[in-house]
Amino acid sequence: MADRAELAGFLRARREALRPEDVGLPRGPRRRTGGLRREEVAALAGMSADYYNRIERQRGSVPSARMLAGLARGLRLTLAERDHVFRLAGLPAPDPGDHPSPIVMRVVDSLADVPALLFSRRGAVLLQTRPAVALLGDRTGSTGPPGADPRQDGVWRLRHPQLGELELRRTWLFDPVQSHHLLVLTAVPGSASDEKLRLLAAV
Amino acid sequence: MDRAQLADFLRTRREALQPEDVGLPRGPRRRAGGLRREEVAALAGMSADYYNRIEQQRGSIPSEPMLAALAQALQLTLSERDHLFHLGGHPAPQRVRDDRISPIMARIVESLSDIPALVMTDLGETLVQTPPAVALLGDYTRFTGLSRYLVYRYYTDPATRELYPVADQEKRGRVFTADLRVEYRKDPDGVPGEIVTALLAASPEFAEVWGRHEVDVAHHHDLKRYRHDELGELELYAQPLLDLDKDQYLLVFTAVPGSPSHEKLQRLAAGIPG
Numbered sequence: 001m002a003d004r005a006e007l008a009g010f011l012r013a014r015r016e017a018l019r020p021e022d023v024g025l026p027r028g029p030r031r032r033t034g035g036l037r038r039e040e041v042a043a044l045a046g047m048s049a050d051y052y053n054r055i056e057r058q059r060g061s062v063p064s065a066r067m068l069a070g071l072a073r074g075l076r077l078t079l080a081e082r083d084h085v086f087r088l089a090g091l092p093a094p095d096p097g098d099h100p101s102p103i104v105m106r107v108v109d110s111l112a113d114v115p116a117l118l119f120s121r122r123g124a125v126l127l128q129t130r131p132a133v134a135l136l137g138d139r140t141g142s143t144g145p146p147g148a149d150p151r152q153d154g155v156w157r158l159r160h161p162q163l164g165e166l167e168l169r170r171t172w173l174f175d176p177v178q179s180h181h182l183l184v185l186t187a188v189p190g191s192a193s194d195e196k197l198r199l200l201a202a203v
Numbered sequence: 204m205d206r207a208q209l210a211d212f213l214r215t216r217r218e219a220l221q222p223e224d225v226g227l228p229r230g231p232r233r234r235a236g237g238l239r240r241e242e243v244a245a246l247a248g249m250s251a252d253y254y255n256r257i258e259q260q261r262g263s264i265p266s267e268p269m270l271a272a273l274a275q276a277l278q279l280t281l282s283e284r285d286h287l288f289h290l291g292g293h294p295a296p297q298r299v300r301d302d303r304i305s306p307i308m309a310r311i312v313e314s315l316s317d318i319p320a321l322v323m324t325d326l327g328e329t330l331v332q333t334p335p336a337v338a339l340l341g342d343y344t345r346f347t348g349l350s351r352y353l354v355y356r357y358y359t360d361p362a363t364r365e366l367y368p369v370a371d372q373e374k375r376g377r378v379f380t381a382d383l384r385v386e387y388r389k390d391p392d393g394v395p396g397e398i399v400t401a402l403l404a405a406s407p408e409f410a411e412v413w414g415r416h417e418v419d420v421a422h423h424h425d426l427k428r429y430r431h432d433e434l435g436e437l438e439l440y441a442q443p444l445l446d447l448d449k450d451q452y453l454l455v456f457t458a459v460p461g462s463p464s465h466e467k468l469q470r471l472a473a474g475i476p477g
Contacts, residue, residue: 017461019469021317076460078440103442103455110314111307155219167219171307173453174445182444184307188224 002090004058010088012056014075015041023076024109044074062089069094076102079178097121097179104175104182111184113201115168121179134200135160135185156185163200166193204292206260212290214258216277217243224278246276267293280448304330308446308453317472319439319456326386326394327353327379330451338471339431339456340366354379355398358406368428368436374420380412381420434471437464 016035020027023036023044042052047067054060063071068089072082078101083093097120100108108116108127115132117125117139125139133139135158156168166187173182187193218237222229225238225246244254249269256262265273270291274284285295304312304322312320312331319336321343323329328351329343336343341362349355356363357379367375386395402409426438437458444453458464 013461017465022460101442103440103457104444106315106455107311107444110311155216157219171305172447173307174447176443176445186307188221190223191221 002062003088004062007085007088008056008058010085011041011071011075014077015056018075022106023074024106024112041071041074045070046074047071065091065094069098072099073105076105078102098124098126099178100126100180101175101178104178104180107173107182114197115185115200117183119181119183126180130203131197131200132185134203135166135197160196163196166196167191168193168197204264205290209265209287209290210258210260212287213243213273213277216279216283220277225276243273243276247272265291267291267296271296282448302328302330304451305446305449308449308451311444311453315455318468319471320453322451322453323353325382325450325452326398327382329353334474335468335471336456338474339429339437349398349401352394352398354383355402358402358409366429368430371428376408376412377415377417378421380409381417384413384416384418431467431471434467437467438462439464439468 015038018036020036020040023040025036025040025044038052038056039049042049045052045067047070051060051067055063065086068085068091069082071077072085077085077099079096079099082099083096086093100118104118105127108118108129112129113131114129115135116127116129117132117136118127120126125142128136128138128140156170157165158168159165168185168187171184171186173184174180175182185197187197217240220238222238222242225242227238227242240254240258241251244251247254247269249272253262253269257265267288270287270293271284274287279287288295302324308322309331312322312333316333317335319333319339321329321332321336321340332340332343343353346356350360353363357376364372364375383395383398387399390396399413403413427441429437429439431437439456439458442455442457444455446452456468458468
C-alpha cells in the first residue's frame with residue numbers, strides 16, 4: 001500500500017536539503033535557499049520534470065521500481081533510505097547490491113574525466129563515467145568487460161576501434177559496506193595511451 | 204615454480220615499460236617492444252646473461268633477492284610482486300608498508316575538500332586529511348613515533364578519547380583493538396607487534412580489552428558520534444573505500460541531508476565553527 005503523502009514529503013525534504021555540489025552539479029550564480037530545483041532532481045533521476053512534479057504533488061500514478069531506483073541515485077540516498085522510499089511506494093525493496101553508496105557516487109563524479117566503472121558484487125556495471133563509455137561502450141547493467149577482474153591489476157592492454165591499442169593501469173578501490181569495486185583506468189603520464197585517454201575525455 | 208608463466212610474466216611487464224618510465228633515455232631508435240632485456244638486467248643489478256636465461260626458461264631458479272630486484276626494476280605493484288614470487292615458487296614477502304598514496308586517491312581526496320575525509324593505513328596512521336577533517340578531528344598527521352597510530356593515541360592520549368561521547372568510548376576502544384589484532388596476526392614482528400607491546404606496558408585498560416580476543420566489533424552501517432568543541436555532538440556516517448593495492452583506505456564522513464549534523468558539517472567546511 002503506497003503512502004503518497006509520506007513519499008512526497010520525504011522526497012521534498014531531501015531535495016531541499018541537498019546542495020548542487022552534493023550531487024555533482026555546479027553551484028550557479030544565484031543563491032540557493034531551497035536546495036535543488038525539482039527539474040534538477042528530475043534530470044539526475046532520468047525522468048521528465050513533469051513526472052517528478054506529479055510525484056511531489058501526490059498526483060498521477062505511483063512511480064515504478066525503475067523510477068524509484070533513479071530517484072534514489074539522483075538524491076544520493078543511503079541503502080536504508082532507498083528501501084524506505086520503495087516501501088512508501090508500496091514496493092518490495094530491491095537487491096541491496098544494486099545501489100551505489102552516496103559517497104561512492106560522489107567519488108565517481110570527481111573522476112568524470114577519466115574512465116571509471118563501479119561494479120556490483122556480481123560484476124554488473126552500476127556506474128560508468130563518460131570516458132569509460134567512450135572507451136568500452138555503454139556497459140551499464142551488463143557484467144564486467146574483459147580485464148575487469150578485481151584480482152587482476154597492473155597493465156591492461158586493450159584495443160579501441162578508433163584509437164587503436166591502449167596500455168592502461170588498473171586501480172581498484174573497494175567499498176566493503178556494499179561490496180562494490182571501483183575500477184579506475186589511467187595511463188603513464190605523457191605516454192601515447194595518456195594522449196588517447198585525453199582525447200576520450202574531450203569527446 | 205612455473206618457469207613458463209614466470210618467463211611470460213616478466214616479458215609482458217618488460218614490454219609494457221618504456222625507457223622514460225624507468226628514468227632511462229629513450230635513444231634515437233624506435234621502441235616497439237618496451238625495455239630491452241639488458242636494460243631490465245642492469246636495473247635489477249644482474250647480468251644480461253642471467254636475465255636472458257630466466258626469460259628463456261633455462262638455468263637455476265631465481266632466488267628471492269633476485270625476484271625482489273626484478274619486481275623493483277619492472278615497477279611491479281605489490282600484488283604483481285606477490286604473483287612473481289608465487290611463480291618463482293617462493294612465499295610472497297612480508298609487505299613493506301607503503302606510505303605514499305596513489306595518484307588516484309590523491310585526486311579523490313582533493314575533490315572532497317569540502318567534506319571531512321582522510322586516508323589511513325590499515326594500522327590507523329593518517330596520511331592525508333581534508334581541511335574539514337582537520338577542523339572536525341584535529342590534525343591527525345602531526346604525530347610522531349607510535350602516536351602516529353590512532354589505537355596508540357586512543358589508549359595513551361586523553362584528547363583523542365574526548366573526540367567521542369563518553370557513552371561511546373568503551374566501544375571505540377574495542378573497535379580499535381579488534382582492528383589492531385587483525386594487523387597483528389598478519390605481522391606480529393613488525394609495527395603491530397611494537398604497538399601491542401608498548402600498549403600492554405602503558406595501559407592496563409588495553410591489556411584487559413586485548414585479553415578478550417574480540418574480532419568482530421566494527422559495523423560500518425552505524426552512525427558514529429563525534430564531539431567538537433564549538434559544534435557539540437555530530438552524528439556521521441564514516442564510509443570507507445579501500446585501496447586494494449596499498450593497505451590504505453579512504454574514510455569519508457557524511458551526515459543525513461537536512462539533519463543538524465549536516466548543517467554543522469557545512470559550517471566546518473566554511474571554516475566558521477561556532
